[in-house]
Amino acid sequence: MRLFRIQPKDFIMKAITTRGASDIDAPNVFEDTDMPLASPGRLDLQVRIDAVAVNPVDTKIRAGALGNISEPTILGWDAVGRVEAVGDAVTHFQPGDRVYYAGEVDRPGCNAEQQIVDSRLVAHAPKTLNDEQAAAMPLTSLTAWEGLFDKLGLAQDDTAHSEQTLLVINGAGGVGSSVIQLARQLTGLTIIATASRDETADWCRTLGAHAVINHHDLIPELRAAGHETVDYIFNCHDIGVHWDNMVELIRPLGRIVAIAETEQTVDINALQPKAATFCWEFMFARPMHGYHPERHGEILAELATLLDEGRIHTTLGNVIGPLSVDNLTKAHRQLESGRTRGKLVLTALA
Known part of the structure; x- marks a missing residue:
C-alpha cells in the first residue's frame, strides 16, 4: 500500500x-x-x-x-x-x-x-x-451506517426489526454513539449498549439505547436485562476480548459486525453450529x-x-x-x- x-x-x-x-x-x-x-x-x-x-x-x-x-x-x-x-x-x-x-x-x-x-x-x-x-x-457515522445497513443488512424503516435486538459493544465511543442513534431513528430494534462508567452509560441512554449493561460482566447483565441471546451485534472494541461472549450471545443465524482487529487468536469455527455471520466493517475500503x-x-x-x-x-x-x-x-x-x-x-x- x-x-x-x-x-x-x-x-x-x-x-x-x-x-x-x-x-x-x-x-x-x-x-x-x-x-x-x-x-x-x-x-x-x-x-x-x-x-x-x-x-x-x-x-x-x-x-x-x-x-x-x-x-x-x-x-x-x-x-x-x-x-x-x-x-x-x-x-x-x-x-x-x-x-x-x-x-x-x-x-x-x-x-x-x-x-x-x-x-x-x-x-x-x-x-x-x-x-x-x-x-x-463523518468517519464514525459512515462506519456506523455501513455496518448497520450494508453488513448487518438492516432495513431503514422505523417499524422494521421491532421484535429483534441489537447489542452495541462500546456504545459510548465515536462509532458506538452513531450506531445507537442511527439504529434508534431508522429501525425498530431494541438497542442494548455496553458501558462501564456512569458517565458513559448516561451518554448511551441519551443517544437512544433502551438498556445499558457493563461489558465487564456482559453475559449475566444481558440475561438479567431479559435477553438470553441477541439478533445482531455491532462490536466497536477488540474482538478478541469479546469473542467468546459474542459466540454465546448471538442467536442462531444471527449477524455480527466488527470494526476493531485483535492480536488474540479467535475460533471462527465456534460460530458454525449457529450458522452465524461474522463480517468486518472498514470505512476506508471503498x-x-x-x-x-x-x-x-x-x-x-x-x-x-x-x-x-x-x-x-x-x-x-x-x-x-x-x-x-x-x-x-x-x-x-x-x-x-x-x-x-x-x-x-x-x-x-x-
Whole structure:
C-alpha cells in the first residue's frame, strides 16, 4: 500500500506531521512542518480546514498499522472546511461551499491548513451544526451506517426489526454513539449498549439505547436485562476480548459486525453450529479499492439531512483546542487511554 505520497507543487502550507511512533510520549512524535500542497486532480477538491476530529485509526497509523512511516506524514481523517478550488470534472461543488468528509487513508490527511480530497467522498456540511460539531461526524457515522445497513443488512424503516435486538459493544465511543442513534431513528430494534462508567452509560441512554449493561460482566447483565441471546451485534472494541461472549450471545443465524482487529487468536469455527455471520466493517475500503467511492458522499448527504432535521445529533465529546502539536498529542493520548466519550475535535491550525 502506498502511504500518503505528496507530489511536490508550488503551494506551501503549514501542517502537523509525524514520522511515526508507537509511544505517544516519545520525543517529537508530532512536528510543525511546511509542506507542499498538490493541485486538485480532475475529481478533487482543495479545502481550507476549519475543524478536525481525531479517531483511533489516527493513533494506529501513527504506531505503524500500515507500515513504517519513513517521511513526514500528515494524519487526520475527519474534517469540515471551505472549498478553495475544484478539479476540472467536479460539477456539484464550487469555491466557498462548506463541506465535511472523512477522506482517504492513503492520501495526506487533514491535520493541516488545507487538504486535497476526492469530491466523491464529500458532502455539504449540515447547516445546523457548527464546525466542531460537524467535524465529529463523518468517519464514525459512515462506519456506523455501513455496518448497520450494508453488513448487518438492516432495513431503514422505523417499524422494521421491532421484535429483534441489537447489542452495541462500546456504545459510548465515536462509532458506538452513531450506531445507537442511527439504529434508534431508522429501525425498530431494541438497542442494548455496553458501558462501564456512569458517565458513559448516561451518554448511551441519551443517544437512544433502551438498556445499558457493563461489558465487564456482559453475559449475566444481558440475561438479567431479559435477553438470553441477541439478533445482531455491532462490536466497536477488540474482538478478541469479546469473542467468546459474542459466540454465546448471538442467536442462531444471527449477524455480527466488527470494526476493531485483535492480536488474540479467535475460533471462527465456534460460530458454525449457529450458522452465524461474522463480517468486518472498514470505512476506508471503498476509496482504497475504488469500489463505488461516491457512496460515501451520498451517505454523508443523508446524514446531513438527519442532523439538520434533529433526528440524530453530533457525537462531539470535547473540543481540545486549536490544532497544534501539543493539542494533537493530547488528543492521541486521551484516545489511547480508552476512556473517551464521543469524539475529540480540534479547531483550525493554530
